[in-house]
Amino acid sequence: MPITLEQVSHVYQPGTPYEWRALDNVSLTIPEGEFWGVIGPTGSGKSTLIQHMNGLLKPTSGRVLVDDIDLGQRGVNLKAVRQKVGLVFQYPEQQLFGETIFEDIAFGPRNLGLLAGEVEARVARAMERVGLDPSFRGRTPFGLSGGQARRVALAGVLAMEPRVLILDEPTAGLDPRGREEILALVKTFPGLGMSVVLVSHSMDDVAEQADQVLVMHRGRVHMIGTPAELFSRRAELEAIGLGVPAAAQLVDMLRERGWNLSATAVTLDEAVAGIAAALGKGGGRR
Amino acid sequence: MTLALDHVSLTVNRGEFVAVLGMNGSGKSTLARHFNSLLLPAEGQVLVDGMDTRDEKHLWSIRDRVGMVFQNPDNQIVAAVVEEDVAFGPENQGRPSEEIRQRVEEALTAVGMVHMRERAPHLLSGGQKQRVAIAGALALRPACLVLDEPTAMLDPSGRREVVDVVHRLNRELGMTVVWITHFMEEAALADRVVVMAGGKVALEGAPREVFVQSRRLRELRLDVPPAVAAAERLRARGVELPEGILTLDELVDALCRLHSNK
Numbered sequence: 001m002p003i004t005l006e007q008v009s010h011v012y013q014p015g016t017p018y019e020w021r022a023l024d025n026v027s028l029t030i031p032e033g034e035f036w037g038v039i040g041p042t043g044s045g046k047s048t049l050i051q052h053m054n055g056l057l058k059p060t061s062g063r064v065l066v067d068d069i070d071l072g073q074r075g076v077n078l079k080a081v082r083q084k085v086g087l088v089f090q091y092p093e094q095q096l097f098g099e100t101i102f103e104d105i106a107f108g109p110r111n112l113g114l115l116a117g118e119v120e121a122r123v124a125r126a127m128e129r130v131g132l133d134p135s136f137r138g139r140t141p142f143g144l145s146g147g148q149a150r151r152v153a154l155a156g157v158l159a160m161e162p163r164v165l166i167l168d169e170p171t172a173g174l175d176p177r178g179r180e181e182i183l184a185l186v187k188t189f190p191g192l193g194m195s196v197v198l199v200s201h202s203m204d205d206v207a208e209q210a211d212q213v214l215v216m217h218r219g220r221v222h223m224i225g226t227p228a229e230l231f232s233r234r235a236e237l238e239a240i241g242l243g244v245p246a247a248a249q250l251v252d253m254l255r256e257r258g259w260n261l262s263a264t265a266v267t268l269d270e271a272v273a274g275i276a277a278a279l280g281k282g283g284g285r286r
Numbered sequence: 287m288t289l290a291l292d293h294v295s296l297t298v299n300r301g302e303f304v305a306v307l308g309m310n311g312s313g314k315s316t317l318a319r320h321f322n323s324l325l326l327p328a329e330g331q332v333l334v335d336g337m338d339t340r341d342e343k344h345l346w347s348i349r350d351r352v353g354m355v356f357q358n359p360d361n362q363i364v365a366a367v368v369e370e371d372v373a374f375g376p377e378n379q380g381r382p383s384e385e386i387r388q389r390v391e392e393a394l395t396a397v398g399m400v401h402m403r404e405r406a407p408h409l410l411s412g413g414q415k416q417r418v419a420i421a422g423a424l425a426l427r428p429a430c431l432v433l434d435e436p437t438a439m440l441d442p443s444g445r446r447e448v449v450d451v452v453h454r455l456n457r458e459l460g461m462t463v464v465w466i467t468h469f470m471e472e473a474a475l476a477d478r479v480v481v482m483a484g485g486k487v488a489l490e491g492a493p494r495e496v497f498v499q500s501r502r503l504r505e506l507r508l509d510v511p512p513a514v515a516a517a518e519r520l521r522a523r524g525v526e527l528p529e530g531i532l533t534l535d536e537l538v539d540a541l542c543r544l545h546s547n548k
Contacts, residue, residue, distance in 0.1 A: 041441045042412045146310035173357070173438050175309040175468050177507035201441045241443030246471075246512030246534065253538045259545065268516055275516075276523040279544060 001067045001084060001163040001195065003053050004029045008062035010048050010219075022048040024219040025062070030164075030197065035190050037206025037227070038199045040216030041241040046199050049216065050166045053197070054078075054085035067163075083112065086162030090169045092153035096141040101132070101152050104141050108160045126155040129192070130185060147178035154185075165189055166197040171205060183208065207231060207245040207266040215242070232263035247271035290316040292485035293330070298464060300429070303456045305473035305493075306466045308482030309507035314466045317482065318434045321464060322352035335429070350379075353423030357435040359415035360408075362422070368410075369394065369403040372421045379426070386425075393424035396459070397451050413444025417451055424455075430462035431455070437469065449475070470497070470511040474532045481506060494530045513537045 010023040022045045030036050040046045051057040052064050055071045055078040064071045066081055089095070098104025105126055109119045127134065130151040141152050150170070157165065167186065171179040187209050189196050200206055206213050207227045215223040215230065217240045223230055230237070231248035243249065247268045251261050259278055265271040291313050298304050298321075308314045319325040320332050323339040334351055337344040356362055365371035369390050376386045394400040397417040402410065407418055416436055423431060433452065437445040449472060455461040465476060473479050479496040481489035483506045489496050497503070500510045500518060509515070517531045517540075525544065531537050 041443060173310075173435070173468070175507050176470065176509035177504070178310060179468075203442070241441060243442040247516070250513075250516060250534055250537065253534060254541060257538065257542050268512065268519065272516055272519040272523065275541065276520060276525055279525055279541075281520075281524045 002029055002032050002065075003085070003164060003195075004063075004065040004068075005049075005052065005059075006063045006065070008052060008059040008064060010045075010052065010057060011060045014060065022219050023052070023059070026219070026221055027062075028214065028221060028224065030195060032163075033190055033193065033195055034211045035187075035196045035209055036198070037210035037213040038197060038216065039201070039203065039206060039213060039242060040222070044216040044240075045219040046216050047168060048219075050087065050168060050197060050199060053164070053166060054082045054087055056082075056087070083160050084162055085164045085166065086157040086160055088154060088157050088165065088167045088170060090172060092157075092170075093141075093144075093146070093149035096149060096153060096156075098141055100138050101127075101141050102137040104152060105155045105159050108156055112160070122159045122161065123155075126159040129158055129188075130155045131181075145178075146174055147181055150174070150178075150182060151185075154182075162194065164195045164197065166199070168199045169201065170198065171200070171202065179205075203231070203237075203243055203248075204245045207248070215240075227266040228264040231266050251275075289485050291320070291327070294485070294487055295330075296480065296487060296490075298430070298462060300462055301456070301460045303453070303463045303465065303475075303477045305476035305479045306464060306482060307468075307470070307473055307479060307508055308488075312482040312506075313485040314482050315434055316485075318354070318432050318464065318466055321430070321432050322349050322354055324354070350426050351428055352430045352432060353426055353428035355416070355419050355423055355431065355433040355436050357438045359412060359419050359439070362419040363407045363415060366406060367403075368399065368405050368407055368418055371407055371418055372425050375422060375426045389425045389427065390421075393421040396424055396455060397421045398447075411444060412440045413447035416440060416444065416448050420448070420451065428461075430464070432464040432466075434466045435468065436465075437467065437472065445469075445472075470509050471513075471533075474511045474513075481508065493532055497532060498529065 005026050005028050008023055008026045012020045012022055038046050048057060052059060066085060069076060096104055098107060102123055105123045106119050109122045132151055132155060171182050183205060186196060186198060198206060210227055212224060213227055213230050231244040234244045234252045237244055245266060247265050251263060251265045251271050255261055261274050261278060265274055306314050320327060323345055326340050332339040334348045337348055339348055363371050364374055372390045372393050373386050376389050394403055397420050399417050399421060407415055437448050452463055456463045467473055474493045476493060479493050480487055488506055497510045497514045503510060511532060513531055513534045517527050517537055521527055527540050531540060
């Protein structure tokens, strides 16, 4: 299910002294089934952008098309759109409220008016997808560890069976392993037929997985490209307050010192392989 | 009953920069809140400059000495103007207005925000807000700052700003710093690293001592800084790097020495 933005601008509090153009003439298409990373400094318009993708915000000018349907058209069923485009906000575990984990995850599907059997099946599927053991069903969602609570919140959105999943900083505040676990999980979603849009401050989060990375700056599309294309442009990213993954930074620092390395490494393994080869250790064990 | 802290013994020395690591739920924040009597120990004692935190008559002297900065800058800012926000603490202490002015000036200078003194905090970037929060703590002229994941919600440049400011306070003013974080590369910059697990101190030492124990750290759901991970993988491929590499700069220097000797 593709999402297209055509010349979208969004102005908060227009006509007041607080007028703020959060999005400025943004055009892009996220094709079906792709994994996109969205990065940008604080205030660059990332959150405003993703809230347009399921109709939570309406553009001040321009059009948003989800599955070729113009969300601004009269009579568009936004509820149906939000079911197809799931949005996971920052710190989603703060929104848990159910008495049990089952109740919490079942809330959305029940609101769709599904039969009890179908609600059961969806909750079970969602729990399986996020790696929560069925024995968690009857437990309270409060007092879970940070990573587990986040899985429950994610399962609540997955139970709506969206075609597109948008995640805003899904790893913020998690310990390194929790971060890896959530990222590994999100990585499986395109294989299940979902497009993924992952918003992050962490370049490492998007380097490892994204098909395309969108860099936002001052409400505009600053760059779009594959991780390898973007992260070889370290100076440009640093100029707007972003960085590159540690692996790309390492390669870049060595290139500045005269090493003949390819600038396309985005993961640590790629960087290490290139460096070892340059030192004549290319055939070493992995 | 589970113990959030379980028989912890720890000394933070004057002028030291201590990083505290640990998985979610390991007791880091509970520990931090014991440093200025926000929490009191159920058993054992916490001494700040020799003062027992359970002794109520010391409460305010302890809080004057130990300032706290939390994760979310938006939850810590109370005023509509930056300098008024920083003045909040000394005003509450009933300081004379001339002294308040001086302290605010000093605190904002220390975090590099003096030029933004008349701005509205909600219009600042995350890193700037967090520096205002730090200035608010500094206005009480503490001897020690305890920062609980101060960079968790910031973008890369905001993180760099806050890291730089706090390291400068430590270096130039001798401020004692306790820095809680999930970012291993931030911990690598500390004098000493304390790793919490299950409410106990699981590992402790200079970054070079702690970050060579990568297997143990991974068992504790942590990691090593990227430069350490890269050095490990290069060694596994037969690249003869010296031990104790912590930062990308050190790694690049070591690699360049090998490269020119090739």
